[in-house]
Amino acid sequence: MVLQLYNTLTRRKERFEPIDPTNVRMYACGPTVYDFIHIGNGRMLVVFDLLFRVLRHTFGPEHVTYARNITDVDDKINARAAEEGVAIADVTERTTRQFHADAAGLLCLPPTVEPRATGHIDEMTAICELLVEKGHAYVAAGHVLFDVPSMPDYGRLSNRSVEEMEAGARVDVAPYKRSPMDFVLWKPSKPGEPSWASPCGIAEPGRPGWHIECSAMAGKHLGQVFDIHGGGIDLVFPHHENEIAQSRCAHGTAVMANVWMHNGFLEAEAGEKMSKSLGNFITVRELLDQAPGEAGRLALLSSHYRQPLPWTERLVFDSRRTLDLWYELAADADDDGEIAPEVLDALLDDLNTPRAIAAMHVLRAEAAKGSSDAKASLKASARLMGFLQSSLETWRAWRPAGVTIDETRVDALITARLEARKRKDFAESDRIRDELAAMGVQLKDGKNKETGEFETTWETKR
RNA sequence: GGCCACGUGGCGGAGUGGUUACGCAGCGGAUUGCAAAUCCGUGGACAUCGGUUCGAACCCGGUCGUGGCCUCCA
CATH class of the missing domain: 1.20.120 (Four Helix Bundle (Hemerythrin (Met), subunit A))
Structure with missing residues (x-):
């Protein structure tokens, strides 16, 4: 049996053939660090962690490179920092720590590399320069914008044509855009926002758009073309589509990654998508507490x-x-x-x-x-x-968060109950069982597998 | 409006052109002082209507229904 993976790009399950079996390269879009992740993010982590493990098993642990980024520059982060009245770095560092704890809590191996957006600004501005140079991007009103019509097969991943998208477009069309579908690679920073020296001859300082960080980080750590790119299904459009546009046009390649994998959603009650914007989510932290x-x-x-x-x-x-x-x-x-x-x-x-x-x-x-x-x-x-x-x-020994049980007392009560049972004093035995139950302890009677002796174990009530 | 998924037994969930999915719950039994836990066994399904086929839950088409994307989102 060989590894087969469903490829969003071709809408088929395909036999997986790595570009280089001695270095299989996969990228997954990690979190924007502004708050606890929810269990939908957890699903993505677990799914791609499992793929990482399967690839390591198939090709050897030292022959797989898994890059999972951390996006630490974003409007939501700025907003959160302003809201709390703390430095942006405080928010990103704290949230990154929480994220690492959550990922480890779900038994995810650390990825091979975990690049951060703020560590790759030079790579992002370089992509902007390259795209402008090659006629795939232009400068307008302090922005660098990707010129969507310059890419003939834009929309291939999400299977939609530019005409269709324009027809149903709900995007605000900024006046400086040449085409309504054009998207931002780089934008000006307002005072107080994080900013870096802008590319492409723009005098004012600025900051990256949403999609460019993944192109920059994937390119740097995995190369211009790599094996697998993954994420949640909601990233197909526009995020991955735009990553592909940027990377392929900058590097002049036929594909960015050979296989694109997307995990489905978690549903909250009533078959509704669980999402942050709907507010119907639970966090990984809450899950790990219970x-x-x-x-x-x-x-x-x-x-x-x-x-x-x-x-x-x-x-x-x-x-x-x-x-x-x-x-x-x-x-x-x-x-x-x-x-x-x-x-x-x-x-x-x-x-x-x-x-x-x-x-x-x-x-x-x-x-x-x-x-x-x-x-x-x-x-x-x-x-x-x-x-x-x-x-x-x-x-x-695992206990729910907030539950503390006096184990010495539990053991003493169990011993007392066993003695009562020996005396056939079942009233006392049951009384002790009830007392323990009131403490949140569930008894489990059984026989020791080796000795055949009667024994009692316990766990917290569920 | 455009694009894309999906509709399997009480619930969850694989599979697939002809033979048991599997788990939970239910039922029966074992065990137990009684429970719980554990173990064994077991009934029960493929949205709907047509078509293709020797044979379809599985392929094709229609219908109905649900969800997602098109805007921040895993």
């Missing part, structure tokens, strides 16, 4: 990445239960198990995570019946996908 990160990760991978994913508390709950079973079983599994072919095949088939997870359920059942091969395979397969990343003890 469930272990791996449960959130499993929930985010529970439908195929291109499909919409209805988000419910139930989904997170079920995901956590599933992981409970995997953790319990894998605890004493061999570390050198084989990744199950069914799991790997599913992942290689355009990251078919629901199929991979179904295969894991089958392995789990076999492992539960006593197959040590299945058990080791379950562990290896789960690890490939970014699960079972901690010990059983750590997994069990």
Whole structure:
């Protein structure tokens, strides 16, 4: 089985052929750092992290370069800083720290490189110069604007023609634009806004437009043409379309990236897109407060990445239960198990995570019946996908944010209950169980697998 | 208005021209002092109408419905 990926550019699933198998290069559009990310951003992180892991497995960990940028210059950041009365850098640094914690919380590996927009201003102005030089951009009223009609196949990624877009255009047409679809590469800064020396002979200082930072960073870290570019489906137009326009016209290449991948949306209740502007979102931080990160990760991978994913508390709950079973079983599994072919095949088939997870359920059942091969395979397969990343003890010790339980007291009560049970004093035994329940502790009676002895474990109520 | 997805059992969710997806819930059983947890087993589906085909949930067309993009957005 070879890796196949769905390519937005061709609207087909295609066999993945890297430009250079010793250096497979992928780029994903990371966050604009002005606030906590929400779980839709989390889905993108997890999906491309999984792809990163699959590529590393296929081509070797040292043969994959994953660039995921941080956009730290943007109007929303400026607005947030003004609102809080703090320096812009305070907002971007704090939010970047939060973002790193959230990404790690969802078990995402750090990308190979994590470029920041503000560190690539020179590359951005260079692209502006190049585009003006080549007749694909022009200067007007202190702006550098991309000249959309100068690019014959503009709109190929989103499958729309300039005429169509103009027909339904809701964009404000600034008077200095030659064509309504032209977009900003560089714009003047107002006093108090971050600013840099402008390119193309513009005297006033300015700042970059929205799309140019990705062209600059991808070009610098991955080259003029690279393998995979990803992001949320809402980025297809205009963001990725414009990135493509800038990069291809500046570099004179036929493509910017060979494969374009886009993940679908999370849906809030009523099948509505979850988004910041609608306000119907929950943050990754809130998710990580109420469930272990791996449960959130499993929930985010529970439908195929291109499909919409209805988000419910139930989904997170079920995901956590599933992981409970995997953790319990894998605890004493061999570390050198084989990744199950069914799991790997599913992942290689355009990251078919629901199929991979179904295969894991089958392995789990076999492992539960006593197959040590299945058990080791379950562990290896789960690890490939970014699960079972901690010990059983750590997994069990997870607590929701704000919940503190006096474990010494819990242990004492459990011991007292076991003694009461031995005396067949079930009234007392049940009373203690109720007392623990009131503390938010759920008891689980069972038999020790090895000794066969009766034993009681516990967890926080869910 | 233009472009693009999607419509599978109570819920979630893969798949696909002819054979079990899978999970949760339900039901039955095992276990348990009783629960919970766990384990085993099990019923139940392919929006609608036509067409192609020996055979379609899967291909084609119409209809109905839902959602997304076209503006900041993962």
